Amino acid sequence: MKTICLYFQVHQPWRLKTYRFFNMGVDHNYLDDLSNRAILQKVARQCYLPMNALLLKLIKEQKGRFRCSFSLTGTVVEQFRAYAPEVLESFRELAETGCVEFLAETYSHSLASLASQEDFEEQVKLHTAMVRKEFGMKPTAFRNTELIYSDHIGEMVAQMGFKTILAEGAKHVLGWKSPNYVYANALNQKLHVLLRNYKLSDDIAFRFSNRSWAEWPLTAEKYAGWLADDEMAGEVINLFMDYETFGEHQKADTGIFDFMKALPQQVLATRKLEFATVSEASKKYQPVSVLHCPHEMSWADEERDVTAWLGNELQNEAFSKLYGLKEKVKALNNKDFNYVWNFLQTSDHFYYMATKWLSDGDVHSYFNPYGSSYEAFINYMNVLSDFEIEVDKAYKARQNRRRA
Amino acid sequence: MRVLMFGWEFPPHIAGGLGTACYGMTRGLAHNGVEVIFVMPRAFGDEDQSFVRVVNASDVETQFSSSEVHDEEFWKKMSFIQIDSNMVPYVSPEEFETYREASMKCGHKSWRESDVWKERYTFSGKYGANLMEEVARYAMVAAQVARDLEGQFDVIHAHDWLTYFAGIAAKRISGKPLVVHMHATEFDRSGENINTQTYAIERAGMEAADRVIAVSNLTRNIIITRYGIPAEKVVTVHNAVRFAETESPMPERGVKDKIVTFLGRITYQKGPDYFVEAAAKVLKRVPNVRFVMAGSGDMMNHIIRRVARLGIADRFHFTGFLRGEDVHRMFQLSDVYVMPSVSEPFGISPLEAMRSNVPVIISKQSGVAEVLDYAIKVDYWDVDALSDAIYGLVTYPALSKMFAEKGLHEVTGLKWDNAAAKIRDIYQQVIDEAAARK
Secondary structure (H helix, E strand, C coil): EEEEEEEEECCCCCCCCCCCCCCCCCCCCCCCHHHHHHHHHHHHHHHHHHHHHHHHHHHHHCCCCCCCCCCCEEHHHHHHHHCCCCHHHHHHHHHHHHCECCCCCCCCCCCCHCCCHHHHHHHHHHHHHHHHHHHHCCCEEEHHHHHCEEEHHHHHHHHHCCCCEEEECCCHHHHCCCCCCCECCCCCCCCCEECCCCHHHHHHHHHCCCCCCCCCCCCHHHHHHHHHCCCCCCCCEEEEEEHHHEECCCCCCHHHHHEEEEEEEHHHHHCCCECCCCCHHHHHCCCCCCEECCECCCCCCCCHHHHHHCCCCHHHHHHHHHCCCHHHHHHHHHHHHHHHHHHHHHHHHCCCCCCCCCEEEHHHHHCCCCCCCCHHHHHHHHHHHHHHHHHHHHHHHHHHHHHH | EEEEEEEECEEEEEECCHHHHHHHHHHHHHHHEEEEEEECCCCCCCCCCCCHHHHHHHHCCCCCCCCCHHHHHHHHCCCCCCCCCCCCCCHHHHHHHHHHHHHHHEEEEECCCCHHHHHCCCCCCCCCCHHHHHHHHHHHHHHHHHHHHHCCCCCCEECCCHHHHHHHHHHHHHHCCEEEEECHHHCCCCCCCCHHHHHHHHHHHHHCCCCCCCCHHHHHHHHHHHCCCCHEEEEEEEEEHHCCCCCCCCCCCCCCEEEEEEEEECCCHHHHHHHHHHHHHHHHHHEEEEEEEECCCCHHHHHHHHHHHCCCCCCCCEEECCCCHHHHHHHHCCEEEEEECCEEEEHHHHHHHCCCCCCEEEEEEHHHHHHHCCCEEECCCCCHHHHHHHHHHCCCCCHHHHHHHHHHHHHHHHCCHHHHHHHHHHHHHHHHHHHHHC
């Protein structure tokens, strides 16, 4: 009996408006409210609402035999609260079925794990509190932003009390090993590592509607056949993907909803497969081996590394200037500053500054609202500079008050 | 006195300082009693037309393909120069010439072209990949304009190499004297690595002209030494600056820090990299300064990377290309203006800065340095001297106050009316000389 572990990532960044030098010191509203609202409501209509309804129906039909896992970033939840509360409500309904697990991650979909342990822990704590408040559960499994993982990150996550972490089944880390088993972190072997089967995950997430793909059209029956195939060794098959795959990246007219509707039944009909949430799968199997991953890997791009966010001097500069503000923001502990501080950390801003267009330029430009990485950098730095001015002002005022 | 003037751009549709200069100059000439017929490709229809008559070159129907023209006589006064062109579907003048020669050799007395190319005949009106072709085509229209306006002008004035063929063509058709105006030389634009085609056109224009106007002595020297134009033929007329009559209110100043501004095209010629290096040096000493680079250009991405690598991106800002009111606003917000040009024939922007009460630092390699006393002058390559000057102006209020006040006084004296009077005198000279020859 093989276990199928479905996990969906739900995230939207707070997009920045065009913020010019002339705005600096005058205008402290950094967000593009119009496009944030328009995009969120569009995705809610095309993806979140119909897909949540479908999953709820499937869970009820299968009476607990169909299970899956989610993680929602803090920034997307903030946007649900503002623009589409009904989506949040439908996630709560899913939570109440007991068949859906919510994972922890960084609150802002941030790169804090690459900045420092302190920043990382703060982000995770914020997120855990949010999950508890919205869905009434305490996460025991963790997924880092963009599945960024290394031995060290795993160790930090274990220290925070998590039992399981998700990571990419990257070829350069696995070598001959299969992603379809549970592994253990190299520094703290109590932490289980579940690895994404990128081939089977991307069959749905990327290739599903590709008509030049030899396997098109992909039916639930065919796909379940691949999963159940005895030739494919393993205990747990991890299918991790963006939730926006359903209805957004793969539009409804590709048949993606029909595929998902039929999948649980087809999978269970093989009698060789079962569904489990991340923590259930992790608990059920013993690690077969330790996974060594001294350098950071992620699920992005051909290289499966972090160069999409921290790969050039623009990104490095923006990153170091951002986290250079940390002490002051923390000392101030002001609600408004914290809010901005959180959304400025979102990894998407750094993704827009990428200059590596060779291997995965298409994916990059799909998600990029800017004309070029340089524009993205200038706009981000303008916002950050204004934020810095305001933080400095408040910080000085605070020091003066303390002296007085 | 009436002048037929060939330009390439005119406000508000401008890519560089040439349009601004042409505008000020034509106004100044009008005040001096000179009528100007300004020819430029593609008039957009919303130019300020009170001082010049704008002839839309695209509207001028060329009659070159008309069978009514006596070809033999016409071609005696016209000649075309073969220029590399990758424009295939359009019949360009060069191709036209080739076809014509070929047909003449075959014994045809006159080779008739259909009207097809007349209909396809339009200018893009912008600097583009097919610039050489535009220049050649522009010359053909110039000939037509000169023919249409026969008896309506006394002298021809052509600005920059783009219009020199046009000027030459008009001179041959009309027999009127030609003045060419060098706003920049190919050496200013490209350093030593010059485009030989452009150089050849500039030189041909100046050789064919009765007088050459240089915007500075710096440019005049280049013209004499690098182009071999006789010194007595080349006259310096410094540019001036035109200010709006109404003072716009001071924009809200959001940032308390001192602001040091670079405003211009971000290209090799303007020396943006020296500005960045100086910024990094100044920021090591004084933290409460911000640097702004306003403009765009082919070196922009390189500069952004350099700023990021120096780790000063939170103190060094980019605005992108600014126009109209934003330019003015930028000057008003500045505490120091820097023009570190590697080679600047004149450089009008420091004057605009001084007008806004901003002390300026300019490179010794700029023409404007010849007319200004109240500006700090440094060698463009001397980053230490540049950072020193910036440091001084942002740190010592007495110094910046002195430069701002005296500078405003100085710049107010630089009027286009005076420059235009000199130009009018030049017109008169060439007209008299032409009359004497007859």
